[in-house]
Amino acid sequence: MNTTDHAAVTLRPLLHEIHHALQRLAQVGEEHTIDLEALPFGPGDEALLLEFLGSGEVAAQLHALGESRVLESRFPGVWLVTHFSEEGVRLAQQLEITRTPALLRTPQEELGVAVEQFAQALREQGGADDV
Amino acid sequence: MSAHITLGEALRRRGVSRRGFLKFCTATASMMALPPTMVGAVAEALESAPRPSVIWLSFQECTGCTESLTRSHAPTVEGLIFDHISLDYHHTLQAASGDAAEEAREEAMHAHWGNYLLVVDGSIPLANPGYSTIAGMSNLDMLKESAEGAAAIIAVGSCAAFGGLPKAKPNPTGAVSVADIIKDKPIINVPGCPPVPSVMTGVLAHYLTFGTIPELDVYGRPKVFFGQNIHDRCYRRTFYDRGLFAKTFDDEGARKGWCLYRLGCKGPTTYNACATMKWNQGASWPIEAGHGCLGCSEPDFWDAGGFYRALSIPINDPAAAIGIGVVAGAAIGIASGAMAHRKKVEATHHREPLKVEQLEGKA
């Protein structure tokens, strides 16, 4: 048995978990997150998982406390979210079974600040009279 | 940074956005081995987490635990946590020395009496207080004094948690663990030689986040990190079940990554987070590197009968038992047989056959 066969055996429960989560998302809209750091991956397991998931239509990059990558897999609704530190070290990796990963939506807390900032920018750009 | 400022506020002042904060919480939750559903609770708690004072005492130790901790793999996240705690006393890391250092400890103790967190690495010698002293003070006295005003104690490393290598037979210094001395404070044991860095920060983060002691097992270890059996979580487990074992470190089995049980792996008796959290930025861990688990997070692992002897082999060499048994059994068996023989010979010798006349009463 080579590494790939072995990985296939250990990955099966995870793949089933993803499948069930996807079914629940499709049927009742229930979201699910899997922390990949908490799984006892052996050598080659992660590469095989990523190969299986492939890449889909969306690839987003965030810059907040280091880089974060949000990729939709070839299966719509299955997202891979990877967080890196400012030094480029991977902090966390999660699979999100959702229609939109929460991280992509603008946080409510920052909307108020955004309104202020926009007004400020507008003032600076065209004078204060029409704000 | 003021003592009253919360972590959420501190992060905002550093220009960390809400997304950055949530990302920090995700990484922290992952580090605390919490399920992803807990990220919200972590965010809420971290938002208002106060800034605790930490006093770190080092006794009979090798500084390996501090080395491990300072090389933990996520400097941003762990850095933020360490920036946020006020590490008021740590031999190795503090700039102050001599009287100034000791004053810093006393100052922190008085200022935060009843609230500071005491971290201890290293065991405490009881045979003779002179075996290990700091500024002329014995480890025992310093531990008792510092523990008195502590809110909780974290015993970092197998020495502080269980006595560690100093306690190995014949334990020349009379080394004991923190829990052997301090009985009236909550103690969290974080054993390992050294502990997984992210387990150490995870425990700190838990205390910082929730201000509570995590659920502990029979050895005072947080269940969330030490609740899983290495053998059960090992990716080589399937080989164990199929009876495929490496017999030497360079045979075919070793190259194919088979189970290391026969090479002395202590995975079955060991509970730690290595299989999932791993070491060196999540790169690998001992079993993945091809070496059996030493069981370094378990008490007395240093006296458990040799790192390279399979777990099913008794601790002591059975040769002595076999030798004594064979010699004594054979000797006494032969002696007993010989005695039976002599008894028989004697009985034959002294035999007084009964004559018919005697029976008939004619003699």
Added chain:
Amino acid sequence: MTPMDFLQLVRGPLFDIALTIFIFGVLLRLFEIIILDRKRDLSEARGGEFIAGSKTIFRRFKPDREKLQHSPVPTILGYIFHLGFFICLLFFIPHIELIHSALGVSWPGLPNFLVDVVALITMGALVGLFLYRLTNPLLRFLSSFQDYFLLVVVFLTLATGYIAFHHIIEPYPLALGLHLLSVELLLVIFPFTKLMHTFTVFLGRYYNGAMAGRRGVQS
């Protein structure tokens, strides 16, 4: 005492003591039997003793047809138990490692799932034997406390091994420690109970065969 203290105790001094008593007792009893004074047989020999005796040792591994017909249940369960017990004892890899460390000899083991199935069947056979002994009026009349006790002790070694292997009791050091403790109990009582038949059965067969051989009849 923590589970690890317990394991260290049963893997350390207790194991040494049990093994010493076992070897001491077995050799003591074997020597007692072997050098026992026997009356010289003055009759003229009609055949050889050695070959006939040795043949009988092996011949009697085969089930006896009459016994099989007369009491099939204990005979079949007995065979299953003995075979299963030796498979578990001698072909489970951790056991092979133990034997290798003590005696320096080794042989290939069986995959764990096979040993696992065999252990279950063996335990089932033991339970069957126990119930049979309890319910069969004749056997019950003939049974002493020791007969039941030995079945329980042997069952415990298998059951605790099964529990340890499957991590049914946590923490594992406790489960493994219980398994070792039950084995140590078995080792200590072994030479001084009917368990000794493990060795004496071969002596008995040999003597039977040798006597018959001398008389020129089949044993």
